[in-house]
Amino acid sequence: MFGEHRVILCELMRRRLRDTGVGPRQSRGPILKSHGTIIESFSQNLIEKNKTPSLSVVGMTLHPEILWAQRSSDVVAEKNVVYLTVNLLDIIESTLAYELTSSKISFKARTGNAKKGVEEKDYAFDMELFGEVIPEESKIRLSSRSFLLTLRKKEKKLEFWPRLSKVEQKSALIKKDFSAWVEEDEQDVPEDPDFGMGSAMMDCGGMDYEKMMGDLRRAGPSGSSGLAANADSDSDDDGPPPPKDYM
Secondary structure (H helix, E strand, O other): OHHHHHHHHHHHHHHHHHHHOOOOOOOOHHHHHHHHHHHHHHHHHHHHHOOOOOEEOOOOOEOOEEEEEEOOEOOOHHHOEEEEEEEOOOEOHHHOEEEEOOOEEEEEEEEEEHHHOEEEEEEEEEEEEOOOEOHHHOEEEEOOOOEEEEEEEOOOEOOOOOOOEOOOOOOOOEEEOOOOOOOHHHOOOOOOOOOOOOOOOOOOOOOOHHHHHHHHHHHHHHHHOOHHHHHHHHOOOOOOOOOOOOO
């Protein structure tokens, strides 16, 4: 993109020199100074045009990969959350600067590990969130692999946030965390111990699947390694549990 704009700038300078009729031996100082103003203005407009209002990089630091998932509830506050992972290895704890308000999250940290020969790099981002959260009821956890946050949504409702950031945008560095993601209409669907087969027979070379399951259940814990107990506990399941890495 910037290569194309460089060509445009060169063409603008060539045309300006031609239109002024300045010869090869004449002073071009004032003209070039004028062009410097044009280039500066053009470059500033380009930067402003490509700014993202809700997601910005601080200084010259890198932007980390962000993974996210969510749950929603209009009744249970603990199930009305956003799971967010800043996917960075070897964050140096002493450099971690994190701030969460009701509408915005800020993060800055340095990564690296001299013992492993990993070069130090700076990362940072500021993001306006799609909806409001409750900072004092949100949780964080730092590991050697990532920085994890569980953000408590302020508004209790069944509908999911359509995106993480306030302003709709496409970014290769903001992704769904498919290891923790569930669809909105699957949040409170109990697990089916028959894997959705119902009373149907599974064709496994003539094997009577229902009979096999019945035999295992009748065998009890010693013959089923607790299968019957697990099947019974599934009937009380009120939805997917929180991802194991989150609080």
